[in-house]
Structure formats: structure tokens, C-alpha cells
Amino acid sequence: MRTRSLRWRLTFVAVKCVLVAWLIWLGCLTWQLTRSHSGFWDDSLREIAAQILGSMPEGLERLPTRPPAEAAPAAGRRDLAGFDHKMSYQVWLHGRNVVYSVAAPYEPLKPDFRDGFARRRIGDEQWHVYSLSDPGRGLVVQVGRSKQMIASELWGLMVKTLYAAALIFALFVLMVWLVIGRSLRPITALRETLQSRPPLDLTPLQAPDLPREFMPLVAAFNEQLTRVDQAVQNERRFIADAAHELRTPLAVLSAHADVARRAGSDEERDLALRRLSAGVQRSTRLSEQLLDLARLDAGTTASTLASVELASLVVIVVRDFEALARERGQRISLCTEPGTIRGDVDQLGILLRNLIDNAVRYAGEGGQITVACRREWRDGVCGLVLSVADDGPGVPDAEDRARIFDRFYRAPNGTGSGGSGIGLSLVARIARTHGATITIADGLGPRGPADGGHSNGRLSKGGLSIGVFFPAD
16 A cells, blocks of 8 residues: 655645635635726726826817728727727817727717716627816816726736746745655654664664654654563563573472482382472473463463452362362362452463462461452452461561562472462462452461471461452452
């Protein structure tokens, strides 16, 4: 598709507007000059008649009378249709035509010789005449224009006007073209700057001389550059973090494989293979979390917001963890109230899995986990609170609690659970996407000796409870 340049479009619009305005002005001028009730021609005839009468000298009675039309020689007569004069006049002295223009008719322009204007037909043409007399001297001056003379004079005026307007119009077009080109020069310079940039140079554009109308476009482009730069930085950081996080699990897997290969008995081989299987599971979980994190950072996951029954989703996710909880001797309690929120079901599933996985991982052997979904009012807003609490070691330090949602941060709790530090950062990201708020509190309380409450040889310190408040749909 062929597109016109902005310079051409602006010039075309400016020229078209001026041309239309000029044509309207020309039509109004023509109508003003030619309308029947206008005094333009009357004033000119009156002034000319007065000038002729005032210029007549004494002794006109000695001038010969104009011969009649029949007696005039053929060579001395002029065809009115081809005559180029603007007007005709006659000077009458006591009924004799003593002074006259070459193209004037032989008969009086105004036969009654009365002062004033008149319109009459002489020959084949319509005439507009004016008569002015000097009774003291017996003089009568008659001045007239035929319709053809008026048209000829008007056409001459129009031609001169057209020539002058054409010259002015051409100069105007040239000036508009040059001014617009000069005004768009900063845009050309901006384009050249962009073309000369390195591929990964995402610094904001600087265009101080750009016209004000283009500044919002540059500002929007700079915002887009900032977002792209942030995405590139996130990708680079993700690659570096992923390489760092995967290095240790892969080394551990390699070590377990070597131990299993060199095992001297079936018991040693079985133990090494179990450890290898657990390491594969941790690596798989880490890879899934890294992929979820990469999709959220890159913004490639198209968020499809819909009404989600949060209690039903909680039940489905909890069932996925029942087998793992049984293996560890843990008990998961579930308490839900029906309610819907506006959200993306896939992202909400990731949030739930990471919250429950974090609780299962840190609750330890024989731990207790409570997952609740209940209605609650906060600051006049009705919503659903999703909370996951455990009775593990918890995070007693306030500074550590403030950082547990940072990427790759691991709170020093002494459980040795080997978390990746990604799960809760995903929870925080998805909560922000859904306009939810996160709160942290103490968990289910310490487990004493009566209920076998040792986690990795240490008494539980009170656990951790993480709540997410979603505005109701």
C-alpha cells in the first residue's frame, strides 16, 4: 500500500484550504462587481462625466457637428464588438454633438438629455448611461458603457487578478513546502539517530527540537523502550539465576549417579537411587518454577480474566498434594467458603501450588497444614482470603519475613528442605497481577513432644501463615 509523506499531506491540505478560500473570495468579488444594484459602475460614470464637463473649453460652438451615420465614411467607423475602450462619451452643445469618442454611437446615449442614469438598448446591445448638463453653457455630457464593455473591463480585471493570485499562490506553495520541510527536519534527524543505534541500545530518545505535537509519540516510544529494556534485563537476570540455581542440583544428581554406579551392595545402590530420584523431583520442580517465572517476566502468558470459583480450585490443588503429604506423615486440613473472584485460573493454580508446596516442604515430617478460603471485609471491600498455614519452624525474624517474597531468597530456618527461593516470588507476582494483597502471620503454633513435634530434630517455633486477599467478583 502506497503511503504519502506527512510533508506532502500537510502541503496539500494547506494549499487546498487556501485555494478554496481564494475561490470563494473571487466569487464574492465578481458578484459584488456585477450585481445590478451595486453603485460601482454608477460612481465611475458620474465621476467621468463630471471630469469631461469640467474639462470642456470655451469656443465649442466653432467645432463641426458630427456627421450622421449615413454620411460617415466606411473607413472611419469602428465596430463596437471589436473595440477595446472601457467607455463611450458624447458632448452635446445646443443639440449638436461636438465632442465624442470614436466608439460612441451616432444617436444620443440618452435622447431626453435629462440628468441622471438610464438603461436603454442601442442597436443590439444594452447600455448603461449617465447624463450631466451645464445649463449656463448649454452643454450636456453623456457617458455610457455597453454590456460588452463592462464584461471586457471585468474580464481584464479578473485576468490581472488571476495572474497576481497565481504568482502569490505559487510563492505560497513554495513557502509552505519549505517551512514544513524545515519543521520536519528534527524527525528526519531522529530517524537517522535510530538507524545508527546499535541493536541493543535501548536508552530513551532525546529530541529537544522536536515539534510539540510529536512529543507524546516520543514519550510513548521511550516508555516502550523502557519496558523492552526491563524485559531484556529480566531475561538476562533469569538466565544467570537459572544457570546458578541449576548448577548445584545437576552436580548433586551426578554425584548420586556415581554413588549408585559404584555401590558395593544392593542396599547402598537402593539408597543412592532413592536420593537420585528425590534429586530429579527437586530438579523437575525447580525447572517448572523457572519456566513459570520466565513466562511471567516476559509477559508471554496472556492473562484471561474470568470468574473463578476459588474454593473449587483450592480443593483440586489440595488433592494433588495429598499423596506427598501422606508420604511425609503430614495432615492437610481444608476449610472453604464458596465465592468467586476475577482472575486467570492458570496463574491462580500456580499461586496455590506454590503456597501449599512451601507449607508441605517446611512443615517437615508429621507436620500439620491448614488451607482455608473464607469471605472477609477489608477497608469496606468484600473479598476472599486464601490462607495457607503450617506448624513448621516459621520465619520469626521480621526482616526475613519482609524478604521471603524476593526472588531466590531463602530464609535461614534450619530445616534443610532445599527450597529454590522462587515459589513465593511467583506468589507475589501473581497476587500483584490480580490486585491482591499478601499478609504474613504466625502459623499453627509449636508442636510439642506429646504429638511428636520434632522437625529435623528441632522443636517447631510456631510455623508460618500466608494470606492472600482477593477482591470479590
